Amino acid sequence: MKSNNHTDTAERTAIEGLTESDSFTESDSRIGGAAETMQELVTKRVLLLSRRRIAWLRKVWAEIAERQTESFNAHTEVDGYLENLDLPTAEIAWMEEDVQMQSLSYELAEAEDRLLNEQDSRLTRLTGIFGLSQAEADVLQACLSIAIDPNLGRVFAYLQDNAGRGYVTDALVGRLFGHGHCLLLSADCPLKIWGLVRETIFSSGEPARLECDPYIKNWLLGKDGTDEVLYPFVTIQPVQQPLQDWPVSRGVDFINRMVKGDPQCRMRIFVSGPEGSGRRSYSAIVARQFGLTLLSVDADRVPENRWQQIYMHVQRQARLSNTVPAWHGTVMLERYWPLRAQSYPIQFVIGEVDSFILPESGWMDLRIELPELSVEERRRLWKQFVAAVAGWKKADMEEMILRYQVTIGQIVSIGKKMTATLPEAYSALRSDSARRLGTLAQLMNSEFTWSDLVLPEYIRKTLEDFSFEATERTRFWEEAGAKRLFPQGKSLIALFTGDPGTGKTMAAQVIASSLKLDLFRIDLSTVVSKYIGESSKNIERILARAKTMNVVLFFDEADSLFGKRTEIKDAHDRYANTDTNYLLQAIEQYPGIVILASNKKSNIDTGFMRRLRYMLEFPKPDAPHRLRLWTTILSELAGEDTVQRLEKDLEKLAQLIEITGAQIKQAILSALFMARREKSEIGLGHLLSGLERELMKEGKGLGRQIQQILR
Numbered sequence: 001m002k003s004n005n006h007t008d009t010a011e012r013t014a015i016e017g018l019t020e021s022d023s024f025t026e027s028d029s030r031i032g033g034a035a036e037t038m039q040e041l042v043t044k045r046v047l048l049l050s051r052r053r054i055a056w057l058r059k060v061w062a063e064i065a066e067r068q069t070e071s072f073n074a075h076t077e078v079d080g081y082l083e084n085l086d087l088p089t090a091e092i093a094w095m096e097e098d099v100q101m102q103s104l105s106y107e108l109a110e111a112e113d114r115l116l117n118e119q120d121s122r123l124t125r126l127t128g129i130f131g132l133s134q135a136e137a138d139v140l141q142a143c144l145s146i147a148i149d150p151n152l153g154r155v156f157a158y159l160q161d162n163a164g165r166g167y168v169t170d171a172l173v174g175r176l177f178g179h180g181h182c183l184l185l186s187a188d189c190p191l192k193i194w195g196l197v198r199e200t201i202f203s204s205g206e207p208a209r210l211e212c213d214p215y216i217k218n219w220l221l222g223k224d225g226t227d228e229v230l231y232p233f234v235t236i237q238p239v240q241q242p243l244q245d246w247p248v249s250r251g252v253d254f255i256n257r258m259v260k261g262d263p264q265c266r267m268r269i270f271v272s273g274p275e276g277s278g279r280r281s282y283s284a285i286v287a288r289q290f291g292l293t294l295l296s297v298d299a300d301r302v303p304e305n306r307w308q309q310i311y312m313h314v315q316r317q318a319r320l321s322n323t324v325p326a327w328h329g330t331v332m333l334e335r336y337w338p339l340r341a342q343s344y345p346i347q348f349v350i351g352e353v354d355s356f357i358l359p360e361s362g363w364m365d366l367r368i369e370l371p372e373l374s375v376e377e378r379r380r381l382w383k384q385f386v387a388a389v390a391g392w393k394k395a396d397m398e399e400m401i402l403r404y405q406v407t408i409g410q411i412v413s414i415g416k417k418m419t420a421t422l423p424e425a426y427s428a429l430r431s432d433s434a435r436r437l438g439t440l441a442q443l444m445n446s447e448f449t450w451s452d453l454v455l456p457e458y459i460r461k462t463l464e465d466f467s468f469e470a471t472e473r474t475r476f477w478e479e480a481g482a483k484r485l486f487p488q489g490k491s492l493i494a495l496f497t498g499d500p501g502t503g504k505t506m507a508a509q510v511i512a513s514s515l516k517l518d519l520f521r522i523d524l525s526t527v528v529s530k531y532i533g534e535s536s537k538n539i540e541r542i543l544a545r546a547k548t549m550n551v552v553l554f555f556d557e558a559d560s561l562f563g564k565r566t567e568i569k570d571a572h573d574r575y576a577n578t579d580t581n582y583l584l585q586a587i588e589q590y591p592g593i594v595i596l597a598s599n600k601k602s603n604i605d606t607g608f609m610r611r612l613r614y615m616l617e618f619p620k621p622d623a624p625h626r627l628r629l630w631t632t633i634l635s636e637l638a639g640e641d642t643v644q645r646l647e648k649d650l651e652k653l654a655q656l657i658e659i660t661g662a663q664i665k666q667a668i669l670s671a672l673f674m675a676r677r678e679k680s681e682i683g684l685g686h687l688l689s690g691l692e693r694e695l696m697k698e699g700k701g702l703g704r705q706i707q708q709i710l711r
Contacts, residue, residue: 038121039148039221041111046145048108049176050155052101056094057159060085088180122220126196129319136191138177142168143197143212144220169207194316195309215313219320229313233301237284237294237326243408245371246278251286254366255346268363270349270356273370274548276409280326282370283348287324294348295321300329308338318344326350333357354544372405375475381408385415392422402474403515404429404550429550430518437549440542441520444554446509453510454625454632454661455503459616466494466614467511470593490591493611495558497601498618501662504597505556507618511595512552520546521554543590551592558596559603587611620660627654629664637672638682649684653691657702663694670694 036044063085095101118124123144127137146152146168153166160172174183191197196216200209212220215227226234242248251269258265269286271279284294295318302310314325328350337343337360349357353369373381378401382389389397400422406429414428453460470492476482477490496504512519522542546553587594588611598604601617609615621629630650635643643650659667670690675682692702 036114038115038118038123039144041115041118042123042141043145043148043152045108045111045115046142046152046176047155048104048111050152050159052095052104052108053091053159053176054155055098055101055104056091057086059094088175088178092178122222126216126220126320130190130194130196132190132196135173135177135179135183136185136189138179139168139170139173139183139185139191139197139210140212140216142173142176143210144217147212147217148221165207168210170210171207173210193312195312215317224321227313227317230297230310230317233298233310234314234317235296236323237280237296239284239288239294240278240281242282242285243278243373244377245374246282246285247368247370248282248285248289251282251366251368252289255286255290258364264345266343266345266347266363268347268349268357268360268365270351270365270367271370272351272353272355272367274353274407276407276413277370277548278408279350279370280328282368283324283326283350287346287348290346291322292346293321293323294326295323296326296328298329299327299332299335302331304335307335311338315342315344324348330355336360337363352544353548354540373408374478375401378404378406378411381411385412386419386425387415388418388420396422399471400426400516402471403517405474406550407548426516430516437520437542437545437551440538440545441522441553444509444512444519444521446513446519448506448510448513450510450514452632453503453507454621454628455507456619456625459618462614462616463507463511466492467514469613470511470515488589491588491594491611492592492613493587493594493596494614494616495601495604495609495612496595496597496616496618497599497604499620499660500599501660502618502620503661504618505554506661508552508554508595508597512554515552515593517593518551519554520551521556539586543586547591549592553592553594555594555596557598559598559600620658623655625661626657626659626664627651629661630654630668633665633668634682637668642682645681646684646687649687653687657691659691659694663691667691667694 095105115121115123123141126132127140132140146156156168156172157163157166159176160169165172170183170185171181174180177183185191192199195213197210198213200211202209215225215229218225226236254269255267258267269283271283273279280294280296287294295314297314317323318325324346325344326348332349333351333355336358351357357365359365379398382397382401410429414425417428419425419428450460450464453463455463473490473492477486496507498504509519542553596604601615627650630653631643634646634650667687667690670693671682671686674686674689688702695701
């Protein structure tokens with residue numbers, strides 16, 4: 001208990017200056033009359049409460065001083081505390097009897113009434129939004145007052161009899177606002193759950209410092225904006241014009257229906273689609289129908305140990321700024337939704353086509369999948385966002401529109417890069433696809449053309465049919481009849497079988513190159529697992545990512561994935577067959593282009609055959625085809641003169657030695673390096689040595705064939 005003898009004169013003068021009653025006259029231009037704002041009324045209330053409290057303390061200190069017969073020292077100070085004249089009940093009784101205090105109390109009641117009647121003020125709105133009790137509202141007002149007028153720190157230090165406590169504490173609010181010796185707030189009170197006030201502990205034994213959260217303070221004072229805690233994680237999503245086929249009315253109708261049925265209902269709208277399909281733009285359009293702004297939150301950036309805190313700040317921001325959270329990021333499929341903070345009633349979640357969020361108690365979920373762009377819509381968007389389109393050849397442009405199922409995000413990005421030519425547009429689209437599969441597949445770059453394929457005419461024609469269908473299929477599957485009769489028939493799958501080196505891989509490369517699509521070889525070493533169920537999960541990840549890309553998937557050694565189901569002898573066989581069944585269904589439902597290669601057709605499960613659009617057996621080349629391979633490859637690597645010089649020898653090689661195109665290519669490569677080592681022209685001897693090396697890989701040799709060639 002502070003005594004009059006202990007009061008510093010300079011401090012008392014300063015305090016009296018802050019709490020003079022003429023500060024509250026109606027003529028005061030700062031806080032007087034009808035011009036008083038919410039923050040002025042809050043400050044006025046705290047100052048009036050402080051004046052009453054200080055008057056009471058000085059009365060108590062004066063009584064203690066009168067009883068003291070000795071000079072003031074530490075002993076008399078402690079005796080004053082033990083005597084404890086500063087009782088809440090005594091303070092209330094005195095204020096009710098004292099005439100001067102009655103005048104202050106009347107003025108205080110008037111200020112409090114005006115605060116209470118300010119229904120449109122941000123303080124009233126915040127109190128109602130978060131359901132603050134009177135005690136919590138008093139804490140908030142005390143913290144807000146010192147934020148508005150830092151000079152109140154000196155008053156608060158005086159009230160707490162400690163020069164180092166020029167801040168708000170529980171005890172200060174308890175006595176100042178009439179809640180008793182100390183104000184006790186539970187850990188689950190709204191003030192703490194929503195972080196409206198911060199608590200800082202300086203040292204053991206000292207009361208915690210209470211102060212307004214910076215965002216809350218700024219918001220109460222009329223400054224809108226984004227909570228600084230959220231800066232690394234959120235952006236405001238601008239509102240664009242919706243695309244023609246976007247189901248905007250479905251999202252709006254769902255919200256209206258849920259609110260009408262249960263005003264307290266909480267809704268999660270899961271908007272799915274490929275990257276760049278406009279999922280956040282769609283969500284922003286739906287939100288705007290209710291006068292709300294979309295707050296886009298990148299959940300992948302939020303550390304797990306801060307998840308609950310950031311979630312609370314997002315919900316707080318939504319409630320105070322009329323924004324709707326839209327969560328995006330892969331972690332949203334796994335993270336729980338905190339229960340402690342009452343969530344904003346509408347939440348958007350952005351995800352991939354095949355992804356799902358975990359169900360949560362108390363939430364009503366709606367899933368909306370954005371449709372792919374139609375051919376006509378793609379044509380319109382290219383013209384709208386890419387200015388250079390006007391100068392591109394119409395036929396080439398139409399070919400790209402048909403082959404590339406692009407998103408609006410990809411088109412807009414190409415337009416922003418000021419892409420000038422069609423090849424640059426192709427390059428941009430292909431680089432965008434390459435990054436999505438990561439280590440799950442290998443990009444196979446190729447400049448092979450149709451002229452590089454040396455195959456029987458019937459196989460070549462079938463490959464050309466496959467390539468045509470790959471282009472035309474986009475337009476065909478938009479027809480109503482095709483959609484009805486083939487609900488699961490959008491996939492285009494081919495199986496290439498035949499001995500190694502017969503041209504299966506090159507054919508896949510030529511097709512992808514002619515379509516101007518990237519070819520990705522699935523790395524079976526990263527896909528096939530000895531663990532039950534893992535192979536199917538790996539394939540699922542590949543297909544889920546690739547389905548929204550413009551690529552050709554190439555499964556080499558496909559029999560290791562799509563092999564025949566075995567007779568069930570044990571549990572492992574049962575699960576292995578389950579894996580195969582799953583893969584057959586997954587590949588059938590995949591809407592893209594798939595080429596599978598296998599050395600033996602007989603190894604492929606027969607149930608898979610009916611799912612194939614094309615099935616080709618690549619034979620070993622006959623003599624005319626072998627001669628063409630010899631001359632074509634040698635001409636490009638060693639020149640036409642070399643082919644003419646070795647013409648007779650090449651005819652003999654093609655006639656007598658049955659090998660594949662890959663073996664011919666490798667034999668010529670070996671012969672070229674042998675000739676370079678000898679610093680001589682490539683000759684028949686070099687070619688025979690190269691052939692010998694290739695045949696030795698199969699445990700064979702030339703033998704008698706060499707003698708026939710050398711005659």
